[in-house]
Amino acid sequence: MNWISIGSLSDIPRRGARCVATPEGKVAVFRTQDDQVYAIDDHCPHKGGPLSQGIVHGAAVTCPLHNWVISLETGKALGADEGAVRTIPVKREGEHLFIALEALASRAA
Amino acid sequence: MTEKLVIIGNGMAPGRMLEHLLERAPGRYQVTIFNAEPRVNYDRIMLSPVLSGEKAYEEIIIHGDGWYIANNITLYKGHKIVSIDRQAKTVTSDHGVTEPYDKLVIATGSVPFIIPVPGHNLPGVLTYRDLDDVRAMMLAAQSRSKAVVIGGGLLGLEAAAGLSAQGMDVTVLHVMPTLMERQLDPAAGYLLQRAVEERGIKVITKANTQAITGNGKVEQVELADGTIIPATLVVMAVGIRPNAAIAKEAGIAVNRGIVVDAGMRSNDPDIYALGECAEVSGQVYGLVAPLYEMARVTASQLAGDEAAAFVHSDTPTKLKVTGIELFSLGDFADGDDRQEIVLRDASAGVYKRLVLKDDRIIGTVLYGETSDGAWFNDLKKKQTDISQMRDTLIFGQSYQGGAPLDPMAAVAALPDDAEICGCNGVCKGKITGAITAKGLTSLDDVRAHTKASASCGSCTGLVEKLMVLTIGDKYNPAAVQPMCGCTTLGHDEVRRLIKAKHLKTIPAVMQELEWTTSCGCAKCRPALNYYLVCDWPDDYADDYQSRFINERVHANIQKDGTYSVVPRMWGGVTNAAELRAIADVVDKFEIPMVKVTGGQRIDMLGIRKEDLPAVWADLGQAGFVSGHAYAKGLRTVKTCVGSDWCRFGTQDSTGLGIRIEKFMWGSWTPAKVKMAVSGCPRNCAEATCKDVGVICVDSGYEIHFAGAAGLDIKGTEVLGLVKTEDEALEHIVALTQMYREQGRYLERIYKWAKRIGISEIKRQIMDDADKRKAYYERFVFSQKFAQVDPWSERVSGKDKHEFRPLASVGFAEAAE
Numbered sequence: 001m002n003w004i005s006i007g008s009l010s011d012i013p014r015r016g017a018r019c020v021a022t023p024e025g026k027v028a029v030f031r032t033q034d035d036q037v038y039a040i041d042d043h044c045p046h047k048g049g050p051l052s053q054g055i056v057h058g059a060a061v062t063c064p065l066h067n068w069v070i071s072l073e074t075g076k077a078l079g080a081d082e083g084a085v086r087t088i089p090v091k092r093e094g095e096h097l098f099i100a101l102e103a104l105a106s107r108a109a
Numbered sequence: 110m111t112e113k114l115v116i117i118g119n120g121m122a123p124g125r126m127l128e129h130l131l132e133r134a135p136g137r138y139q140v141t142i143f144n145a146e147p148r149v150n151y152d153r154i155m156l157s158p159v160l161s162g163e164k165a166y167e168e169i170i171i172h173g174d175g176w177y178i179a180n181n182i183t184l185y186k187g188h189k190i191v192s193i194d195r196q197a198k199t200v201t202s203d204h205g206v207t208e209p210y211d212k213l214v215i216a217t218g219s220v221p222f223i224i225p226v227p228g229h230n231l232p233g234v235l236t237y238r239d240l241d242d243v244r245a246m247m248l249a250a251q252s253r254s255k256a257v258v259i260g261g262g263l264l265g266l267e268a269a270a271g272l273s274a275q276g277m278d279v280t281v282l283h284v285m286p287t288l289m290e291r292q293l294d295p296a297a298g299y300l301l302q303r304a305v306e307e308r309g310i311k312v313i314t315k316a317n318t319q320a321i322t323g324n325g326k327v328e329q330v331e332l333a334d335g336t337i338i339p340a341t342l343v344v345m346a347v348g349i350r351p352n353a354a355i356a357k358e359a360g361i362a363v364n365r366g367i368v369v370d371a372g373m374r375s376n377d378p379d380i381y382a383l384g385e386c387a388e389v390s391g392q393v394y395g396l397v398a399p400l401y402e403m404a405r406v407t408a409s410q411l412a413g414d415e416a417a418a419f420v421h422s423d424t425p426t427k428l429k430v431t432g433i434e435l436f437s438l439g440d441f442a443d444g445d446d447r448q449e450i451v452l453r454d455a456s457a458g459v460y461k462r463l464v465l466k467d468d469r470i471i472g473t474v475l476y477g478e479t480s481d482g483a484w485f486n487d488l489k490k491k492q493t494d495i496s497q498m499r500d501t502l503i504f505g506q507s508y509q510g511g512a513p514l515d516p517m518a519a520v521a522a523l524p525d526d527a528e529i530c531g532c533n534g535v536c537k538g539k540i541t542g543a544i545t546a547k548g549l550t551s552l553d554d555v556r557a558h559t560k561a562s563a564s565c566g567s568c569t570g571l572v573e574k575l576m577v578l579t580i581g582d583k584y585n586p587a588a589v590q591p592m593c594g595c596t597t598l599g600h601d602e603v604r605r606l607i608k609a610k611h612l613k614t615i616p617a618v619m620q621e622l623e624w625t626t627s628c629g630c631a632k633c634r635p636a637l638n639y640y641l642v643c644d645w646p647d648d649y650a651d652d653y654q655s656r657f658i659n660e661r662v663h664a665n666i667q668k669d670g671t672y673s674v675v676p677r678m679w680g681g682v683t684n685a686a687e688l689r690a691i692a693d694v695v696d697k698f699e700i701p702m703v704k705v706t707g708g709q710r711i712d713m714l715g716i717r718k719e720d721l722p723a724v725w726a727d728l729g730q731a732g733f734v735s736g737h738a739y740a741k742g743l744r745t746v747k748t749c750v751g752s753d754w755c756r757f758g759t760q761d762s763t764g765l766g767i768r769i770e771k772f773m774w775g776s777w778t779p780a781k782v783k784m785a786v787s788g789c790p791r792n793c794a795e796a797t798c799k800d801v802g803v804i805c806v807d808s809g810y811e812i813h814f815a816g817a818a819g820l821d822i823k824g825t826e827v828l829g830l831v832k833t834e835d836e837a838l839e840h841i842v843a844l845t846q847m848y849r850e851q852g853r854y855l856e857r858i859y860k861w862a863k864r865i866g867i868s869e870i871k872r873q874i875m876d877d878a879d880k881r882k883a884y885y886e887r888f889v890f891s892q893k894f895a896q897v898d899p900w901s902e903r904v905s906g907k908d909k910h911e912f913r914p915l916a917s918v919g920f921a922e923a924a925e
Binding site: 004005006007011012013014015016018019020021022023024026029032033034047048049050053054055056057058062064065067069079080099101 | 557558559626627628629630631634635653654655656657658659661662666668670910914915916917918919920
């Protein structure tokens with residue numbers, strides 16, 4: 001995988017998210033209360049709301065537009081809603097965070 | 110002496126006939142059956158559930174081997190009869206067995222129709238008729254590849270659903286414009302197509318198959334319009350025709366099927382025919398109900414009852430695809446002598462149509478909700494005159510009878526497709542269905558599963574009535590609603606315990622009050638944050654990650670993810686310098702929309718998040734601060750021009766409004782608070798529908814509260830009359846603080862007042878001076894920590910991570 005450095009853990013508040021601008025659109029990178037890091041497309045499967053702006057609880061985020069709850073692990077809507085958002089591979093080496101983007105990887109290949 | 114009865118075919122019709130015969134004339138016949146299929150009698154109707162994997166073959170057997178032995182019946186499995194010798198009265202099978210008969214029953218069923226397109230005999234082209242076909246399809250489905258089903262009728266759709274359930278990518282080709290056009294009218298056909306497509310099955314209507322091609326096996330299907338659909342499996346389900354070849358060769362009269370009289374007897378008096386191969390009064394049949402009727406008649410005839418006669422009756426059609434409710438009966442073509450009653454609920458996918466002639470039902474199509482099918486069938490069969498119940502007929506059996514007497518009965522009488530929630534387009538049936546199917550017992554559950562009352566909430570009462578109707582005592586609206594799914598405690602309980610236990614952080618609340626989740630949810634976290642901000646203004650560190658985005662970035666998120674910005678205009682008063690500053694900001698940041706709000710200020714919409722701090726910096730230089738248009742807090746204080754300008758003005762309403770706003774801005778409240786001050790009872794500032802309003806009169810200031818002009822419209826209640834501006838401010842502040850301390854998060858003042866009681870609020874604020882002063886002091890104390898302009902804080906760099914992307918990656922590569 002082609003890992004791209006995006007910054008460090010402390011750049012993201014706990015129970016919060018930051019965006020990474022990519023040619024594939026905005027990627028929302030989340031940090032949970034227990035410092036797990038997840039990356040998903042910043043685009044709610046419901047009406048495209050910016051998930052990075054939502055309230056983070058556990059390993060899930062509630063979309064700011066219509067309160068869909070999206071799992072950060074699977075990208076799937078939780079509860080009674082149905083839908084899914086793309087998850088993006090993310091890894092942490094110490095403080096440093098990296099994501100892998102498919103399109104970029106194939107371009108590099 | 111026992112007679113010899115030979116039956117050709119061992120499907121459901123002869124099986125049922127034998128059951129009747131054994132009952133009516135036990136021991137009369139010595140029975141021999143020749144079955145071309147190498148197995149016993151099974152329920153062919155249940156092949157679809159076998160194909161979809163919902164049932165096993167063993168579960169659909171009607172007569173096992175033991176049944177034949179017990180009834181002394183000889184069953185030749187896998188023997189196909191190749192000839193009938195009517196002179197010798199014998200039949201001969203392909204394995205060379207010849208059997209004499211006294212009476213012969215032909216029950217050879219039907220054969221699937223194969224469209225003679227090029228490639229129809231390629232390996233991989235199947236029909237859907239018997240268990241062997243199903244097993245072949247299930248084998249093919251293991252490849253998880255693409256299948257084409259030709260035929261969008263009952264069988265084709267069941268095959269498609271089954272193959273899809275087995276993991277294949279399925280396309281249905283149907284030559285007509287809508288699916289199942291023989292059983293459904295176009296409207297129901299359309300709903301069916303939508304439901305089928307929602308299961309991931311592609312449907313192409315008006316599809317003329319031109320050829321099936323492939324190198325030694327099926328590879329693709331070509332349509333007349335040039336469309337090419339890749340497929341490794343093609344299932345032909347375009348129809349069946351009676352299998353009468355053996356009878357024809359024997360010289361028995363055959364038209365479309367074997368011609369029989371009402372006693373199921375052919376033109377050879379010793380030979381009967383029944384099932385799909387038989388033709389009675391010019392009709393052939395494919396559904397099980399008339400075939401069973403034929404079985405009854407044939408058995409009676411064989412038992413010696415020569416009066417037994419087959420009478421045609423319409424049979425309802427039902428589709429055996431899990432989750433698709435469909436019922437069709439009788440004649441539903443349009444006609445001048447016919448009338449129809451139609452009920453539609455597009456969002457719930459319900460469609461019902463009754464076709465009437467001379468006040469009697471002659472046809473019924475039900476889609477999505479078919480529970481009244483049996484009742485309609487009954488009315489049609491009995492030729493019941495429906496003119497007396499015509500108005501409510503289509504709502505079904507439950508809604509016939511007297512007029513609704515009380516609101517509960519009225520809700521009960523609503524048709525299932527009556528829209529309950531206008532915001533989300535949810536009908537009654539969907540709500541009650543979800544309550545029952547999912548065992549829902551709380552309003553929150555119903556909201557989660559159906560979305561009913563989850564948006565504006567104005568239909569909550571109706572939804573609650575439906576819950577009572579559906580589950581009775583199990584729904585107890587008086588029971589404390591938990592704050593959210595993370596706790597069993599209600600808002601009031603949580604607030605009380607926060608004070609009693611001196612809980613001063615969100616983790617402390619969750620720990621002490623035994624939250625069931627590790628860090629709450631988007632419902633409880635903002636509520637807890639507010640309660641802690643309100644109760645411990647000096648000690649509690651506001652947790653921004655528990656605030657809704659608008660309060661976190663101090664602007665209003667819009668549907669496209671941009672933000673709107675509303676600076677404060679004290680009392681709605683502005684000047685040239687402020688307007689110039691706004692105009693400059695609009696130009697500089699190319700703000701696409703500028704709008705005057707209902708609260709007498711100016712809204713700039715469509716601002717990119719990244720630009721917010723710069724917008725605020727420019728606005729701040731002109732003296733603007735945040736208008737908190739996004740906050741559960743003090744929003745606007747609307748005013749009229751009052752005694753300064755107005756010839757009717759009694760007091761300086763503008764001045765009082767500005768004073769109140771400057772005193773109270775920045776305070777957080779359970780829900781938003783909008784105020785107004787009118788200079789006279791003409792009430793130009795519309796103070797009597799606000800959370801708090803003041804009507805100035807000659808003798809002083811009349812303080813109002815608990816109005817609403819949103820989801821609900823409600824005039825204000827009068828708190829009381831005070832003489833001076835200072836008193837007015839003190840009372841209003843004390844009232845607001847009381848609400849801050851007691852209100853549940855997101856509960857507006859009018860709802861809080863209704864819960865607490867107007868008189869109790871008057872007593873504490875108007876009559877109890879000590880209480881009022883204490884409230885006032887607590888508000889003033891908390892303002893020390895609240896009155897910080899959030900915009901200037903952020904211009905100075907606070908929370909800058911909120912407004913910048915973490916990184917920008919990949920664009921360099923993209924440019925290469």
